[in-house]
Amino acid sequence: MKxxxxxxxxxxxxxxxxxxxxxxxxxxxxxxxGIGANINAQAPQxxxxxxxxxxxxxxxxxxxxxxxxxxxxTASIAAGMVLAYNPDELTDSVLGKQQxxxxxxxxxxxxxxxxxxxxxxxxxxxLHGHITPGGGFQGGAILAAAFFIPLLTLPGKRMDYQLGxxxxxxxxxxxxxxxxxxLFWKGQFLAPLGEPGVPGALLSAGSLPLLYLAxxxxxxxxxxxxxxxxxxx
Amino acid sequence: xxxPVLLIALPFLGAFLLPLVxxxxxxxxxxAAPMVVITNLIIALALWFGVSMVGPQSLLMGGFAAPLxxxxxxxxxxxxxxxxxxxxxxSLWLGAWHRRLQEEMLTLLLIGSxxxxxxxxxxxxxxxxxxxxxxxSYGLTASRRHCGQxxxxxxxxxxxxxxxxSMLLLGIALIYALTGTLNLSHLAVLAPELLHxxxxxxxxxxxxxxxxxxxxxFAVNTWVPEVYAHAPIRVIALLGxxxxxxxxxxxxxxxxxxxxxxxxxxxxxxxxxxxxxxxxFAALHATDLRRILAYSSMGQLGLIAIAFxxxxxxxxxxxxxxxxxxxxxxxxxxxxxxxxGGHWQKLSGAVKVAPLASVIFLIMTLSLIGVPPLPGFWAKxxxxxxxxxxxxxxxxxIVLIVLTTLIETAYWLRINRQLFQSENNQPPVNIPPDRxxxxxxxxxxxxxxxxxxxxxxxxxLTQMAYHANDTETYIKHTLPMWxxxx
Numbered sequence: 001m002k003x004x005x006x007x008x009x010x011x012x013x014x015x016x017x018x019x020x021x022x023x024x025x026x027x028x029x030x031x032x033x034g035i036g037a038n039i040n041a042q043a044p045q046x047x048x049x050x051x052x053x054x055x056x057x058x059x060x061x062x063x064x065x066x067x068x069x070x071x072x073x074t075a076s077i078a079a080g081m082v083l084a085y086n087p088d089e090l091t092d093s094v095l096g097k098q099q100x101x102x103x104x105x106x107x108x109x110x111x112x113x114x115x116x117x118x119x120x121x122x123x124x125x126x127l128h129g130h131i132t133p134g135g136g137f138q139g140g141a142i143l144a145a146a147f148f149i150p151l152l153t154l155p156g157k158r159m160d161y162q163l164g165x166x167x168x169x170x171x172x173x174x175x176x177x178x179x180x181x182x183l184f185w186k187g188q189f190l191a192p193l194g195e196p197g198v199p200g201a202l203l204s205a206g207s208l209p210l211l212y213l214a215x216x217x218x219x220x221x222x223x224x225x226x227x228x229x230x231x232x233x
Numbered sequence: 234x235x236x237p238v239l240l241i242a243l244p245f246l247g248a249f250l251l252p253l254v255x256x257x258x259x260x261x262x263x264x265a266a267p268m269v270v271i272t273n274l275i276i277a278l279a280l281w282f283g284v285s286m287v288g289p290q291s292l293l294m295g296g297f298a299a300p301l302x303x304x305x306x307x308x309x310x311x312x313x314x315x316x317x318x319x320x321x322x323x324s325l326w327l328g329a330w331h332r333r334l335q336e337e338m339l340t341l342l343l344i345g346s347x348x349x350x351x352x353x354x355x356x357x358x359x360x361x362x363x364x365x366x367x368x369x370s371y372g373l374t375a376s377r378r379h380c381g382q383x384x385x386x387x388x389x390x391x392x393x394x395x396x397x398x399s400m401l402l403l404g405i406a407l408i409y410a411l412t413g414t415l416n417l418s419h420l421a422v423l424a425p426e427l428l429h430x431x432x433x434x435x436x437x438x439x440x441x442x443x444x445x446x447x448x449x450x451f452a453v454n455t456w457v458p459e460v461y462a463h464a465p466i467r468v469i470a471l472l473g474x475x476x477x478x479x480x481x482x483x484x485x486x487x488x489x490x491x492x493x494x495x496x497x498x499x500x501x502x503x504x505x506x507x508x509x510x511x512x513x514f515a516a517l518h519a520t521d522l523r524r525i526l527a528y529s530s531m532g533q534l535g536l537i538a539i540a541f542x543x544x545x546x547x548x549x550x551x552x553x554x555x556x557x558x559x560x561x562x563x564x565x566x567x568x569x570x571x572x573x574g575g576h577w578q579k580l581s582g583a584v585k586v587a588p589l590a591s592v593i594f595l596i597m598t599l600s601l602i603g604v605p606p607l608p609g610f611w612a613k614x615x616x617x618x619x620x621x622x623x624x625x626x627x628x629x630x631i632v633l634i635v636l637t638t639l640i641e642t643a644y645w646l647r648i649n650r651q652l653f654q655s656e657n658n659q660p661p662v663n664i665p666p667d668r669x670x671x672x673x674x675x676x677x678x679x680x681x682x683x684x685x686x687x688x689x690x691x692x693x694l695t696q697m698a699y700h701a702n703d704t705e706t707y708i709k710h711t712l713p714m715w716x717x718x719x
Contacts, residue, residue: 027411077339188295
C-alpha cells in the first residue's frame, strides 16, 4: 500500500467517525414545525391527490421537479456531446465484429413481445401517479426500457435519436408551458390548475396528471436516448 | 410578478426549443440564445429599478405559502449577481460565431439555473439549481473537441463536484433534521435556537464544502488549475468570473439568514485565509500562464470569502465590491490569454505585436493588485477598513492580505515586465485576432467607467448591503404566518 492509499483510508475513517458523532446528536423523533402533518391534512382537499407524495412533488414543490427534469436533461446533453465525438471509429475498433451479431430468435421474439406490455405498464404508472404509488419518473424509466430492450437484441441497429430529442423537447416545453399558463391565469408559476375533484378518481387533481405525463415522456425519451448513446459509443 | 419567473423560464424554454430551431432555421438559430440572454438582461434591469422604487419583493412558486411551498425573494444583492452573469455571458458571445448546439444549450441551462439559485429562498430548491449548474459546467468544460487532457480535467472536476454535491445535500439534510423546515426565512426564525449549536455549525461546514467546489474555496479547489489549463477559454471565463460568485452569494445568504451572530464566520474565515495563502504561493511558483490565472482566481475568491466573513454591513460591502471587481477583471484576462498559453516567459516583447492586448493585460493586473485610481484599490481599501474596524482575529487576516498582496504584485509585475520588454525583436507569441479582443476591450471600458463613478457606486453598495443585512424584512416578505403574529 502506498502512502496515498493510507491517507485516503484515514480520511474516510475520520469522516465516518465525524458523521457518526453528528448523527448521534440528531433529534430524530420530534416534529418541530408540523409541515408534514399540515401537508397530510390539507393535500387531499387542496390539491386532490390520493397519493400525498404526488401533491408534494407536483404541487407544493413543483419547481423542484422541473429542476430534477432539467438535471436529467443537462446530463443527457452533456453525455451526448461527449459520446458523439467519434461514434464510427469507436464502434469499429472497440466493439469488434462479433458483438454486432443479432441476439438470436428466442431473445428477439421475447423482446418484441415484451415491448407492448412494458409500454402499457409504463403509461399506466404515469397516468395513475396521482392516485397510486408511482408517477412520471418511475413510469418513464419503464417506457425507456420498452424501447431499449429491443435495441439490445439487435446490436447493429441504430436508434432514431431525432424522434427521442423531439419528444424530449416537446415534453419539456409543455411542462414549462403549463407552469406559464398558471402564471398568467392564477398569477403563480406552476400553480395547480382546474378543480381538485374527488381524491382517488382517475380524473382528479386538476392539471397534475398532465404534468406527470410530460415528466414521464421526458424521462422515457431521455433515458432511452442516453442508453442508446452509451451502447453506440 | 411575472418578471422573475420569466428570468428562469425563458432560458430553460430556450434550451428545449433550440434543437428544433437548429434543425429548421439554422440562420436564426445562431441568434436565438443571445436573444434570450438579452431579453433576460432587460427584464433583470427592469426588476432592479423596480426594487429601487418599491423595495425588495417576494413571490410564491406554485401559489403555496412559505413553509409549505417555495418562495423567491428579489433584492438588489441577488439581482446584481444575476445581471453580472447575464452581461458576462453576453459579452462572451461576442466574437464567437457558430458555436455548437450542445454548448449553447448548456450555457442557457447554466444561466437559467444560476438565476434560479440566486433568487430562491428554499434550501432544497437551491440544491436542485446548484446541481443543474454543476452538471452543465462539467459538460461545458469537456466541450473542447479531441482533447484528452480536457476530458481528464473535466472528469476530475466531476469527481470533486460529485463529492461536494453530496456534502451539500448532507448539510441540508442535517438542517432539516434539526429544524424540520427548508425555507430560508422560516429557518432564519428558528436558527438562533436550533442551529447555532455544534451540529448546526457542522451542517454549515458541510454546505460550505459543497458550495465551495464552485466557489473555488480551499481544499475542494484542486480541480481549478487542471480545468483552467485545458478547458475552452470562454467556459473558464464564465465559470471563474460569474458562476463562482453565484456560489459565494449562496454562502453569504446562509451566513446572513441562518448563522448571523454565531461562530460560523470563523469557519468561512479559515477556509478563505487558507485558500488565499496557498493559492498565491502556488501562483508565484507556477510557470504556465493559464495556471497562474487559475491560482490567482482561487486567491481572489479566498479574499472574497474573508471579506464576507467579517460580520456586519462593512464586510458585505467589501465582499460585493471585490466580487464585482473580480467578475470584470478576470474574464478579460482569460480572454486575452486565449492565444498566449504556455510559459509566461514566452511573452517577452509581446507589446510589439499586440499593443492593445498588452495594455489591457497591464491595466487589469494592476487593478487586481490594487493600484490606486483603479477599482481594485477601492475594493481592497473597503476590505481593510472593514477588517480593522471589526478588530480581533481580523487584524491577523489583514496582515495576511498585505502579505499576499505583495506576492501578487511580484508575479503580476514579473509578467508585465516581460510583456513590455523591448530587447526581443521577434516575440514568439501569437497576435490575438481583433474580434477576440472585443469582449476584453468592452470589460476594460467597463472597468474604467467604474473607476470614474466610484462615488455613486459606493452609495449603491451601502444601500444594497443595508437591505441584504436586513433579515427582518426578508422574513416579513416571505413568511406570511410571521406577519399574522403566529
